[in-house]
Amino acid sequence: xxxxxxxxxxxxxxxxxxxxxxxxxxxxxxxxxxxxxxxxxxxxxxxxxxxxxxxxxxxxxxxxxxxxxxxxxxxxxxxxxxxxxxxxxxxxxxxxxxxxxxxxxxxxxxxxxxxxxxxxxxxxxxxxxxxxxxxxxxxxxxxxxxxxxxxxxxxxxxxxxxxxxxxxxxxxxxxxxxxxxxxxxxxxxxxxxxxxxxxxxxxxxxxxxxxxxxxxxxxxxxxxxxxxxxxxxxxxxxxxxxxxxxxxxxxxxxxxxxxxxxxxxxxxxxxxxxxxxx
Numbered sequence: 001x002x003x004x005x006x007x008x009x010x011x012x013x014x015x016x017x018x019x020x021x022x023x024x025x026x027x028x029x030x031x032x033x034x035x036x037x038x039x040x041x042x043x044x045x046x047x048x049x050x051x052x053x054x055x056x057x058x059x060x061x062x063x064x065x066x067x068x069x070x071x072x073x074x075x076x077x078x079x080x081x082x083x084x085x086x087x088x089x090x091x092x093x094x095x096x097x098x099x100x101x102x103x104x105x106x107x108x109x110x111x112x113x114x115x116x117x118x119x120x121x122x123x124x125x126x127x128x129x130x131x132x133x134x135x136x137x138x139x140x141x142x143x144x145x146x147x148x149x150x151x152x153x154x155x156x157x158x159x160x161x162x163x164x165x166x167x168x169x170x171x172x173x174x175x176x177x178x179x180x181x182x183x184x185x186x187x188x189x190x191x192x193x194x195x196x197x198x199x200x201x202x203x204x205x206x207x208x209x210x211x212x213x214x215x216x217x218x219x220x221x222x223x224x225x226x227x228x229x230x231x232x233x234x235x236x237x238x239x240x241x242x243x244x245x246x247x248x249x250x251x252x253x254x255x256x257x258x259x260x261x262x263x264x265x266x267x268x269x270x271x272x273x274x275x276x277x278x
Contacts, residue, residue, distance in 0.1 A: 149248060155226035162231040167224070172198070172267040176229045179239050179259055182270055187225045190216050198270060200262055205273035222246040235261045235271075 147153065157166030159176075167188075170180025178198060185194035192213025199206050206212070224244040232238050237259045243251040255275065262271040 149224070154224065154244065154248070164229045164231075165227060167226055172269070174268055175231070175235055175237055175259075175261040178261055178268045178270060179229055179237060180227060183225065183227055183239075183241060186212070186216060187219070187223070190219070190221070192216055200264065200269045200271050203270055203272060205275075206270070220245065226250075232258075235263075237261070 151157070151167060155165065155167045157168045158164070164176040164180075166180065167184065168180060169184045169188075170177040170182075172178055172181065182195055182198045185191050185198060189195075192211070192215075193209040195212050195216075196206065196209040223246065226242045226244060228240045228242075230238045230240075239257045239259055240254050241257065242254040245251075258274045258276060259270060260272040261268050
């Protein structure tokens with residue numbers, strides 16, 4: 001089937017050099033698309049149902065060709081009123097609404113980060129800044145602070161003139177040291193046999209290992225002690241033994257003992273013990 005472009009009258013019109021009344025001398029704008037034509041038409045119609053029904057059965061305008069056939073209008077059928085209506089009726093999410101959703105997501109994320117930072121700051125402050133009056137303000141200084149119940153604080157080992165203090169293990173090298181060793185076995189090791197071994201075989205004022213153990217078993221197992229030993233003469237000493245309770249409370253009535261030591265070989269042992277209350 002020949003097209004309208006092959007019509008002799010059309011060909012003569014296209015190739016003529018003289019302008020025709022219906023031929024524009026210049027093109028000011030791009031040709032109007034079929035969608036714009038239909039959109040403009042539909043905007044002027046109040047009832048979209050009538051337009052949709054008009055074009056529901058396909059194109060109605062036809063053109064008779066030179067061969068006697070029927071040529072559909074090329075601009076009919078390329079656009080659909082229904083399609084245009086659907087495009088106009090369907091709208092995507094407005095850009096402003098999309099931006100608002102993005103801003104809400106960002107704001108929520110920032111809020112979560114801020115809350116997390118605040119929680120971490122409060123935790124660090126509670127740990128190192130002192131959550132209360134008794135809180136640790138300086139961890140380095142706290143590590144340098146000695147234990148108030150330690151030997152160095154509660155009963156330091158000292159020796160000044162005739163006075164010796166402390167609760168260290170002691171040894172058998174001198175009178176003050178063997179007195180320390182005896183009380184260390186009694187209060188710290190809580191061993192009657194160990195305490196008895198630090199006295200001579202004929203010691204006075206100290207019972208057997210069994211007697212010593214029976215006395216030890218009556219003590220508070222968490223109790224501590226402190227010694228203060230004064231030399232009163234040759235191989236004689238006055239020992240003051242203060243009992244310290246687990247909470248650090250000191251017995252206001254310490255045990256006072258008069259002790260005599262003896263030298264056996266190169267070692268010093270306890271020879272006698274008598275108790276005296278202040």
